[in-house]
Amino acid sequence: MSQVHRLPSPNINPENKAFWDAAEDNRFILKFCNSCKEPHYYPRTICPHCGSNDTTWVESKGLGEIYSYTVMRRGVEVPFAMAYVRLNEGISVLTHLTNCDFDAIRIGQKVKVVFEETQDGAKTHLFEPI
Numbered sequence: 539m540s541q542v543h544r545l546p547s548p549n550i551n552p553e554n555k556a557f558w559d560a561a562e563d564n565r566f567i568l569k570f571c572n573s574c575k576e577p578h579y580y581p582r583t584i585c586p587h588c589g590s591n592d593t594t595w596v597e598s599k600g601l602g603e604i605y606s607y608t609v610m611r612r613g614v615e616v617p618f619a620m621a622y623v624r625l626n627e628g629i630s631v632l633t634h635l636t637n638c639d640f641d642a643i644r645i646g647q648k649v650k651v652v653f654e655e656t657q658d659g660a661k662t663h664l665f666e667p668i
């Protein structure tokens with residue numbers, strides 16, 4: 539058996555399909571609102587800031603820093619770390635952390651997006667220290 543935490547599969551629907559299609563190509567994209575000029579995450583058709591449906595996809599470099607995190611060690615098969623990552627675009631993403639020593643994680647640490655396969659083979663985004 540693998541000693542890697544099994545990532546949950548994405549819940550794909552028409553509103554977020556482009557996001558998961560991009561993940562398959564190791565690309566991280568965000569929704570951007572043409573009315574209020576703000577990006578948002580998770581991907582939605584209707585802007586959560588102003589209610590406009592004039593939103594479009596934009597490429598993100600997937601760079602940011604750890605805003606908050608927790609390491610799950612009890613009651614799980616394999617320990618894993620989750621974090622809120624504050625993207626350089628100014629919005630937060632709830633995500634798994636990977637390729638790091640869980641005891642060395644710190645708030646403010648710079649991270650970048652990476653992609654790994656989930657339980658059913660679809661890729662999802664995680665973040666690793668730079």
Ligand SMILES: [Zn+2]
Nearest residue numbers: 571574585588
């Ligand atoms: Zn807006």
